[in-house]
Amino acid sequence: MSKVRTRYAPSPTGFFHIGGARTALFNYLFAKHNNGDFIVRIEDTDIKRNVVGGIESQFFNLKWLGIKPDESCENPKEFGPYIQSQKLQRYRDLAYKLLSEGKAYRCFCTQDELMQNRINAANKGMTPKYNRHCLFLSKDEIQKKIDDKIPYTIRLKISDNTTISWNDMFRGKIIVPTDCLTDPVILKSNGIAMYNFAVVVDDYDMKITHIIRGEEHISNTPYQIAIRDALGFNDDKVEYGHISLIIGKDGKKLSKRDQTLHQFIQNYRDLGFFPHAVTNFLALLGWSPKTNVEILSMEQLIKDFDVERVSKSPCFFDFDRMKWMSNQYISKMADMDYLSFIKKFINIDLSKFKNQVDEILLLYKKQISYAKEINDLIHNTFFTYNPQEICRKMISEQWQKVAQNFISLINQTKEIDLGNTKKIFSQMKKITKASGKDLFMPIRLLVTGVEHGPELLKIIPILGREEIQDRISKYISFLNKSK
Numbered sequence: 001m002s003k004v005r006t007r008y009a010p011s012p013t014g015f016f017h018i019g020g021a022r023t024a025l026f027n028y029l030f031a032k033h034n035n036g037d038f039i040v041r042i043e044d045t046d047i048k049r050n051v052v053g054g055i056e057s058q059f060f061n062l063k064w065l066g067i068k069p070d071e072s073c074e075n076p077k078e079f080g081p082y083i084q085s086q087k088l089q090r091y092r093d094l095a096y097k098l099l100s101e102g103k104a105y106r107c108f109c110t111q112d113e114l115m116q117n118r119i120n121a122a123n124k125g126m127t128p129k130y131n132r133h134c135l136f137l138s139k140d141e142i143q144k145k146i147d148d149k150i151p152y153t154i155r156l157k158i159s160d161n162t163t164i165s166w167n168d169m170f171r172g173k174i175i176v177p178t179d180c181l182t183d184p185v186i187l188k189s190n191g192i193a194m195y196n197f198a199v200v201v202d203d204y205d206m207k208i209t210h211i212i213r214g215e216e217h218i219s220n221t222p223y224q225i226a227i228r229d230a231l232g233f234n235d236d237k238v239e240y241g242h243i244s245l246i247i248g249k250d251g252k253k254l255s256k257r258d259q260t261l262h263q264f265i266q267n268y269r270d271l272g273f274f275p276h277a278v279t280n281f282l283a284l285l286g287w288s289p290k291t292n293v294e295i296l297s298m299e300q301l302i303k304d305f306d307v308e309r310v311s312k313s314p315c316f317f318d319f320d321r322m323k324w325m326s327n328q329y330i331s332k333m334a335d336m337d338y339l340s341f342i343k344k345f346i347n348i349d350l351s352k353f354k355n356q357v358d359e360i361l362l363l364y365k366k367q368i369s370y371a372k373e374i375n376d377l378i379h380n381t382f383f384t385y386n387p388q389e390i391c392r393k394m395i396s397e398q399w400q401k402v403a404q405n406f407i408s409l410i411n412q413t414k415e416i417d418l419g420n421t422k423k424i425f426s427q428m429k430k431i432t433k434a435s436g437k438d439l440f441m442p443i444r445l446l447v448t449g450v451e452h453g454p455e456l457l458k459i460i461p462i463l464g465r466e467e468i469q470d471r472i473s474k475y476i477s478f479l480n481k482s483k
């Protein structure tokens, strides 16, 4: 059997999108699982729709996800060029070859005529397809139009009354009657290949063996098979697999052109998601491992990725799950790695606690889903204090008593380090007889102003005596005022 070769073929018409990333990953995992090659090529023939930075965005984010192409325009091998705009002559030559073999024909129809055809067909309740007007032009008519320099496209002649079928890797057999197909344009009048044509030529030139792509391409596949047939490329076998749509919470397809936050890999990178958590999450969008274990390294994903377990039903995109996944990775990082990762995302001024920066950052390691989240959390614990809120939350007399006791113990303690803080707590227990929530919550409220946050025993020494006393006096003066 020939070596497995898959490809990811983005058009640089937008930035690297969740759906594209999932397609790239499935192709990568399938290739690597089978000791094959993974190729990235750029389909940029629709020049009007290309965006500046589109290609760079693809490569940059692939790298971030840990998906390494074996071949691409960045690391070319002998199957290039890997950018379609550099192969225009190759497509042109092949289109004219089909023309000379009588498998394709020139279409001189104008846009207006084609539009009118479609309207006529629709009025008659027929599928709007090309009426083959130009298929029946005589040799002389054709020559005259060429001499008159009338622009033309080249169309492939689709065989009548037959079917085109393939055994989809994930969906089983799909059969399409050719009567449902129109004669597709393969070369535009400006000499640029149409998408379906360029894809077939590239897949052949690059010796692609498996084409894994989104379900939205199912309608292209019969055309691509017809083009492959016409070009005589069939001695090299190729398999098609169409993966299911990714659906948002609203049940609608995540669209490439939808600009919301969750669509772009770039946004996850900017927020400080753990890169492999995003990859791991994407792998589970339409594929499930044999066991219940869902946290899987790239090596494990490659080992386990199995076509049988790719689903054909739509998969839900759940942002909360993505956050959960990222937290699973971040919370298990080694402290040093965590610190160097997280520091790139800090945008809060920590100079007030300059000797305790690492300690502060480590407080949140188990809690955060993405790095940037830490800024607000730190702000809430270390940079806001609202006595009014605290009074509102200090619900019982018992809690107030605990708070009062804590205040006097703090006043008696010279140095508030971890050891002394622990001592204060055990003394508090004895004096107030409070424990659990009734012990910790009033102190947490008094010290931080909020009900939730990192470990109290660690926060107190970081805040230090001065800051805590400052906070306490704010609280007391509010209490006195409101009496």
Ligand code: GLU
Pocket: 009, 010, 011, 043, 199, 212, 213, 217
């Ligand atoms: N360039 C196409 C796209 O961005 C992909 C083509 C293919 O996978 O066959 O949707």
Ligand code: ZN
Pocket: 106, 107, 108, 109, 132, 133, 134, 135
């Ligand atoms: Zn025509």
